[in-house]
Amino acid sequence: MTPDSAPVTVIGAGVAGLACARALRDAGRDVQVLDRGRAPGGRLSSRTVRGRPVDLGASYLTASDGSPFAAVVADWVDRGLARPWTDTFAVAGPEGLRERTSGPLRYGAPGGSRSLATDLATGLTVRPGTTVRAVSAGPAVDGRAVPAAVLAMPGPQAARLLDPAGPAGHLAAAETWHPALAVVLGWAGRRWPADLHGAFVHDDPAVEWIADDGDRRGDAAPVLVAHTTASLAADHLDEPAAAVPAVVAAVRSALGIEVDPEWTEVHRWTFARPAAPREEPFGLVDGIGLCGDGWHAPAKVEGAWSSGTALGRALAR
Template sequence: MGNGTTTVVGAGISGVACARVLAAAGVPVTVVDRGRRPGGRMGGRTLAGRPVDLGASYLTVSPGSPFEPVVADWVRRGLAGPWTDTFAVASPDGLERTTTGPLRYGTPGGLRSLVVDLARGLDVEQERTVTAVTAGPTVDTVPVGAVVLAMPDPQAARLLAPDALVARALDPGSWQPALAVALGWSARQWPADLHGAFVHDHPVLEWLADDGDRRGDGAPVLVAHTIAAFAVRHLDDPGAAGPEVAAAVRGLLGIAEEPAWTHVHRWSHARPTAPREAPFALEEGIGLCGDGWSAPSKVEAAWRSGDALGSALAAALS
């Protein structure tokens, strides 16, 4: 695969997990990302003086998973903590019942803080935009030892040269958008045990999270995630969707008062519709990883995908 530093493009949890394995194996590695901070779709914003998760809502871990000790370490150090195993189920008519599932973990400092923690000690270059990855491999015409694209397929497809063998593994049309809308009130106006709600058959909403509950500070903040069809109609002007989403949330939970503030975030490529069972793709020194691999799509899948690709690359490069 040649000599030189491995370049990981994308500082989400998958890219950072991949880079950690490479660095631990003594492989020179640099992570580059066009954003201002690590996190990817585990990112959020500071709103009304506190972090609010706008991407992934929580994380889970499968028993016996290699991700388990990573999460246990975060919990031990207070970066993450158990949140709930029970969510509500709602329809356009309101809350219907509750459902239980795996234990979900939340984070006092936002999910981004976990990616920042994983990135400590790595060579991470933020606000760098990569425009082309070609066989060789090269990154913007500069030869590298290997390159990893840790990002959704549509973004990887824009960077990869069509003749790159790994491009055959991409499915750019299989990703859906979503809008994440944070809503803040002066006081909590919903049940204390709401935690979150899966919403079915709704023209606007798909999921609703109690951000103060998952953060542990009790702040009167909800985050609503929209269905893909609604997001598609508002991709050009996402901010204009705020009032409609706020009205939908108020109707669902019976909240009479308008929110004191609203923030809309657009995720053009929020989630894959058909995540692959394979953990990653790797051809001629160019790798692909992320939550579109190691199905089903979730935070654990993204970490496992990056971790597995890092191990495969470390073995190949050594």
């Protein structure tokens, strides 16, 4: 197979990779998406826990006024895939809730955030369960020549697939990412203030953010998802469950909850967020592209979508 007859190959079926593939397809290019996971999603990750989807990755969506992504979100809202959630979160510390802070409107996904990735994948050739071992100059994916290769993933993951001495390898290796653990906590009934949608937790060694998963998804389930500090996650990457007691204590203290949850689940994110997202929308050198929320600061779902879309359009040209 020659490069001209092969499809452009996007590795990573998160929002950036899918947005890149859609931009290429819309321009009439042949494109395929490879992902080692069982389904599209990336950090738009949901897991079925106790019979309902729970969002473990990105906590919400925002959309800048008038941006192309705002039209995507509006379409999701029209079709019931996304819902306006809130513009106000609490601020908490070890001593409990302190204040409320307002910001942009955040959106949740009633069917779980993975449903949005599934929608982006509609009409694309996506091959889940596919492990790529090397992307080399040419470019080539596992030795097969392609017209272009896109690595839509955190830089440290991309660096594992690239020649460290090559320019794309240098770009990927320059990124530093922080880890996090997502801990799901479930009670028989709601134990926190009725007007609490989520809380930024300050000055706590265990937890940075708590989301009311039932509130953001709209089913009122008494389920919280806490995202840990990078330091706690780094100490427990090999044994994430060992971090759960510290997270439970921090959540109870921050929200004034008197009893332990009835059950917990934990998910490890080795690469949760970039330490310093690049201002450039993407990287592209010698037919190898890099995109995702490590590019196009700030690191949000909108930034990842914009990064992938910009790279796809550049490759189509």
